[in-house]
Amino acid sequence: MSSPDDSGSTIPSGCSVFVSFPELLMLGEFVFGGLVWILVASARVAFVYDQGWVMFVSVFCFVITTVLFILYMLGVQRCSSGWTVVDVFYHFIAAVFYLSIAVLQATDTRAGLYYGKTYRINIAATVFAFVATLLYTIHAISSIVRWKTSS
Template sequence: MAATTTQSLGSLPSGLDICVTAPDMLYLPELVTGGLVWILVASTHVEPPNPLGWVMFVSIFCFVMTLLWMLIFATGCHKSGSGWAAADFAYHAVATLFYLSAAVDLAYITFLMKLGQFRIYQIDIAAVVFAYMATLLYFIHTILSSLRWKHF
């Protein structure tokens, strides 16, 4: 365990090491929770549809960018240049702020729609829970990425 922590703070992993290093093992849970937010929000019908546009943008943007980010680290493309630790921190900080704003927006819309259909209300509550879980995962990843960046 000490070797994994030392490696995660001293260098950026590549290949299957992203599955065992401290901040990078959060990629898969981030993808799962973000994908669930995307699916749950897309499966409901809200009138007017505009309030959930930001939530859909955030969930799709963060899902695609996290997948690309994970693939960059898994393939080792980040070894060709410098600044990847700072970029990793910056991306996860932005994703945290995006998901926090989307989760608050989604919770507010869910609160306003509580007198509608109960099944849609339950789906919206599940989406709110997963949005806050994604926010927490991205926040933890941001903290761990900042520690890794500090040690570079």
């Protein structure tokens, strides 16, 4: 007979989300993704359509990461199977999206006619976008390893 904790999900729940390795990265993804969002929103932009994509990705990933983190804390992954696949899929897509906006932000910062404070804000947004890309990539790889070892 299986226990209630034996649902096949290897994603932790409750307060253990704060101490498990891949889920701990979600806090960094939340912080650095939020910083990208705030910095891009506060700077004057030369390439409006490019910055629209940057804002969409940063806000989308910020919201979905927050929702997933709360759901994992509540233990929703223990009620049904398939959450490890959701975790892998989301973090892989987020890593690809963040790589696209990090490169786009770097290109626009280099090509734009920014001076002074706006230039520094865009450089900081670029650096934080690359840090968020790294965090999402590490989380995606860790989620793939967890998914493969659990099946």
